[in-house]
Amino acid sequence: MPTTTVEASNLGKRFKDTAALDGFSITAEAGTVLGLLGPNGAGKTTTVRILSTLLRFDTGSASVAGFDVSRDARQVRRRIGLTGQQTAVDEVLTARQNLILFGKLFRLNKSRAGERADQLLTQFGLTEAANRQAKGFSGGMKRRLDLAASMILAPQVLFLDEPTTGLDPAGRREVWDAVEGLAADGTTVVLTTHYLDEADRLCDRIAVIDHGRNLVDDTPAGLKRRMGADRLEIIAADPADLPALREIIASVADGDTVLDEGASSVSAPVKDPVPALTAAATAVQDKRLTVADIGLRRPTLDEAFLELIAKEDQ
Structure with a gap:
């Protein structure tokens, strides 16, 4: 696995007369958490959509897990996970059934899907809730299940778009613990967030973005030192x-x-x-x-x- 797993250089993207990205650049190393921090409309979600091959960029270059996002989109998709702002779990199914379903969607056979579901339930602290319907879960538990589903194929890079929006403090801490565990196991996490305490706790580096441009790229401690x-x-x-x-x-x-x-x-x-x-x-x-x-x-x-x-x- 390459040391640098996410790299974007001078990305540009326009929607009609609006420049969503204007020369934006980032890098993320293996096993680290990179935070994209900025106000609404800054270009955070656009960046995630481009890097996860859901949106084409106009100018610049980007690679994920060593593959060009534009030319090798299929290879990129095989190596990433993506969790959007809304959870994608089926509330009628149990936690284990949800993970088995996602496993089958990723073309795992029934036996392997069950094994992977059990591994993820343990990894995300959901073993006791394995046979409960997701509709009875707290917000934090649903989000952890959603994260588990995105890890079915153990991706090298996981994109999280505002993963704790709307969660209570307990739910946010549950998600934070899960993200820290993923990074410790070697997954590169690219995280967008509005919460500065979240970025302070989770991120190894933070790219501050506004109007589609880099304001600064630094560690949380480095950003604070800029205050004097x-x-x-x-x-x-x-x-x-x-x-x-x-x-x-x-x-x-x-x-x-x-x-x-x-x-x-x-x-x-x-x-x-x-x-x-x-x-x-x-x-x-x-x-x-x-x-x-x-x-x-x-x-x-x-x-x-x-x-x-x-x-x-x-």
Whole structure:
């Protein structure tokens, strides 16, 4: 299996007068999770449809599992799985019957389809629910069954288009665990999502896309670092102490302080976070001030994403 399993270079796609993709490029290595992150209409689903051979591109090039998406579409299809935004399970059938059905659709014989169904039920934690109708499943269980169905032939690359949309927190965690397990077993996962916490947890790299163009391609930690230094934040127990706390933070800060009266907090960037925190805590104690909380806050992926989008729109 090639080290780079997904590669797209300068992809362009237009729908009449709208440029869905405009020179978009990505790569994904074997056994990693690549996140496509962007607002509605950014080009995420268009990218997935092109790479999974469901849509032709106008310009550029793309390969999946070592095969050209345009010239070798049949070979690509043999090596990929695709899970769309809506689950594709039959709610009347049991979990095991669903997987056997998909196995037969992939031309496995009855015996092999049953064996593969049992393997996947174990892999996705659905053994106890194997003989229950899918209509009684939670959203997370249905999504895990849907993921299992896409893995019938153990694809090298799995495309997931917003796999946790509409799920409750428990259901989202179930899907996250399943995706992490797939990547650990060597499957390359290309994931589109609106949820930054999801991208932060699952993705080895994130390609931020807007208006069909690359804004940045980096690790989650790298995206956060683009926001600059850590921030020292103090939350006052008594709002009357905010001016004094602001002076303390200003004395150790490496940038402007930010006062949030609504949250009774004051914060500022610091280049040397631990010494700054220690000095601020000592000053708070010396001045006999009472605080609700004091600590370091790293930039969030949400902040990095919003800043990138804001810069693009300027």
